[in-house]
Amino acid sequence: MSDPESSIVQFANVGLRYGTDREVLSDISFTLYPGSFYFLTGASGAGKTSMLKLLYLAQRPSRGIISMFGEDVITLPRNCLPGVRRRIGVVFQDFRLVPHLSTFDNVALPLRISGMSEERLQKPVADMLEWVGLDHRSEARPETLSGGEQQRAAIARAVIARPEILVADEPTGNVDPEMAVKLLRLFEALNRLGTTVVVATHDVHLLRKVPDSLIMRLDKGKLSDPTGALRYPPKRDLPKRDLPSRDVPQRELPRK
Amino acid sequence: MSTPSPIRRGAPRFGDSARLLQQARIAGPMPWVIAIMIALTVMAAAAGLALNNIAGSARDEIAGGITVQIVEGAPIERDRQAERAVSYFSNREDVASVRRVPDEELSALLAPWLGDVGAAEDDGVPIPALVDVRLSGPVTAQRLRNMRDELLAQAPAARIDAQASWLGPVFDAVRSLQFLAIGLIALLALTSAAAVWLAARSALGSNRETIEVIHHLGGTDGQIAGIFQRSIAWDAALGGAAGLLLGLAAVFMLGQQFAGLGSGLVAGGGLGPLDWLAIAAIPVIGIVLAVITARLTVIAALRRMI
Ligand SMILES: Nc1ncnc2c1ncn2[C@@H]1O[C@H](COP(=O)(O)OP(=O)(O)OP(=O)(O)O)[C@@H](O)[C@H]1O
Numbered sequence: 001m002s003d004p005e006s007s008i009v010q011f012a013n014v015g016l017r018y019g020t021d022r023e024v025l026s027d028i029s030f031t032l033y034p035g036s037f038y039f040l041t042g043a044s045g046a047g048k049t050s051m052l053k054l055l056y057l058a059q060r061p062s063r064g065i066i067s068m069f070g071e072d073v074i075t076l077p078r079n080c081l082p083g084v085r086r087r088i089g090v091v092f093q094d095f096r097l098v099p100h101l102s103t104f105d106n107v108a109l110p111l112r113i114s115g116m117s118e119e120r121l122q123k124p125v126a127d128m129l130e131w132v133g134l135d136h137r138s139e140a141r142p143e144t145l146s147g148g149e150q151q152r153a154a155i156a157r158a159v160i161a162r163p164e165i166l167v168a169d170e171p172t173g174n175v176d177p178e179m180a181v182k183l184l185r186l187f188e189a190l191n192r193l194g195t196t197v198v199v200a201t202h203d204v205h206l207l208r209k210v211p212d213s214l215i216m217r218l219d220k221g222k223l224s225d226p227t228g229a230l231r232y233p234p235k236r237d238l239p240k241r242d243l244p245s246r247d248v249p250q251r252e253l254p255r256k
Numbered sequence: 257m258s259t260p261s262p263i264r265r266g267a268p269r270f271g272d273s274a275r276l277l278q279q280a281r282i283a284g285p286m287p288w289v290i291a292i293m294i295a296l297t298v299m300a301a302a303a304g305l306a307l308n309n310i311a312g313s314a315r316d317e318i319a320g321g322i323t324v325q326i327v328e329g330a331p332i333e334r335d336r337q338a339e340r341a342v343s344y345f346s347n348r349e350d351v352a353s354v355r356r357v358p359d360e361e362l363s364a365l366l367a368p369w370l371g372d373v374g375a376a377e378d379d380g381v382p383i384p385a386l387v388d389v390r391l392s393g394p395v396t397a398q399r400l401r402n403m404r405d406e407l408l409a410q411a412p413a414a415r416i417d418a419q420a421s422w423l424g425p426v427f428d429a430v431r432s433l434q435f436l437a438i439g440l441i442a443l444l445a446l447t448s449a450a451a452v453w454l455a456a457r458s459a460l461g462s463n464r465e466t467i468e469v470i471h472h473l474g475g476t477d478g479q480i481a482g483i484f485q486r487s488i489a490w491d492a493a494l495g496g497a498a499g500l501l502l503g504l505a506a507v508f509m510l511g512q513q514f515a516g517l518g519s520g521l522v523a524g525g526g527l528g529p530l531d532w533l534a535i536a537a538i539p540v541i542g543i544v545l546a547v548i549t550a551r552l553t554v555i556a557a558l559r560r561m562i
């Protein structure tokens with residue numbers, strides 16, 4: 001395994017089984033580097049969602065070691081986990097917007113959880129809604145949003161608190177190819193600001209849309225890396241800036 | 257990289273956390289359930305406290321009390337023996353006070369049962385003479401027996417009774433009623449806790465998605481439990497206030513009826529300031545109980561998520 005100091009996520013011999021079934025993930029070892037863009041591909045049932053659940057701390061592995069931000073998250077006391085989760089943004093496959101909250105309140109949720117005052121969060125949330133093109137729908141309930149709008153709201157919520165890692169499970173699963181590319185541009189823009197991005201998809205056409213991306217492939221619970229990305233640190237220049245803090249972005253966000 | 261530290265309680269709370277819960281609050285049955293529980297508890301507590309006061313004041317009054325009846329048909333002989341009894345007790349050192357109950361008082365006391373006895377006296381409805389004696393110290397069976405023997409030598413028509421002895425069964429009944437009230441209160445508290453537990457669980461169920469999302473976005477157990485606590489505290493405060501009013505109304509109405517009886521025994525059952533304070537504390541205790549129950553329920557459910 002390479003220099004742990006420069007890595008943001010490390011899996012070592014991770015295995016996962018649900019109950020007493022066979023392992024759905026076995027011998028998973030890899031290192032993710034800050035500021036890189038990863039795709040996780042594999043057939044349906046290969047274990048992509050399961051691996052992302054390990055990544056966003058919704059699931060404990062049955063064996064192996066997972067460290068994130070230089071901490072062994074498996075042995076970390078339970079009351080420290082929320083702190084780690086706040087550094088991870090998640091786009092769920094089914095969005096999971098809170099149904100009785102407006103788009104604005106959904107997107108503001110991570111900031112409210114982290115205790116930001118109401119007056120301080122108004123502007124970043126408004127900016128973020130504008131960025132994803134939902135400023136005119138900020139008072140709408142999720143059920144009144146179109147599929148693509150819901151997707152963008154979910155993405156806005158995932159990135160509003162400037163997470164250090166963004167985990168997205170089939171974020172383009174339910175939208176047309178045009179929208180899929182548009183959403184990918186969002187992730188790229190975020191990635192350029194220093195966020196490590198992990199996108200699970202079974203859409204192989206998507207992989208070519210992000211030139212600098214690294215590809216992990218899951219096959220029946222085993223990991224392979226066709227580009228060799230996981231064995232060597234990425235060749236391309238990493239962004240020289242610091243990792244984004246969890247504070248509100250001071251920088252200009254790119255337009256959609 | 258900085259070591260992750262636990263996110264402490266007291267730190268972030270949600271601005272308007274109530275909106276995170278889907279459940280409309282007044283519409284739910286929760287405040288009504290709590291209101292009924294609190295009303296019943298208030299009534300049971302008021303009854304228990306009143307009984308306690310009745311028992312206490314009656315005990316004070318009759319401790320050391322002896323009643324002597326002179327059951328003698330001939331008025332003159334009756335008066336003679338009554339006077340002897342009075343002088344017998346007056347000469348004893350262990351007697352605090354002796355009083356012959358005047359005949360007018362006696363007939364007034366008996367009027368509700370026997371009609372105007374004063375007038376009937378001449379027609380031969382005999383009423384006994386009563387002597388009220390208060391001993392210093394408690395009335396033991398031994399003391400009573402000695403006094404009875406001595407008194408009978410002078411006033412053969414005397415019947416002597418310790419007031420405590422004929423009130424004994426009443427005391428026993430009052431005590432059982434008190435235990436009943438305490439048992440009722442305990443049962444009501446248990447039922448209330450169970451009701452809150454069920455309500456918290458159903459709220460947890462209908463908000464499961466929201467909770468999972470907040471959990472995954474880095475919400476702490478304390479924050480999530482806090483949302484429920486505040487919602488339930490509000491329900492409980494509402495229900496508690498309604499229940500207190502309901503319970504007090506019932507207590508006042510019963511109190512009026514008992515006051516109407518004008519019985520000396522019940523008059524001792526009035527509630528003092530401390531009693532009212534204890535009754536006022538019931539809804540507060542109810543709220544605290546509800547909040548603790550809700551917290552424990554939610555935290556236990558959250559522990560099942562990693
Ligand atoms: N909670 C669970 N309990 C038991 N088995 C599960 C659970 N979740 C997933 N599995 C099983 O684990 C395997 C991998 O599932 P997973 O959802 O990770 O696949 P996936 O790669 O995301 O598939 P898809 O592309 O269809 O979303 C499947 O065989 C699935 O049935």
Ligand SMILES: [Mg+2]
Pocket residue numbers: 048049050169
């Ligand atoms: Mg999946």
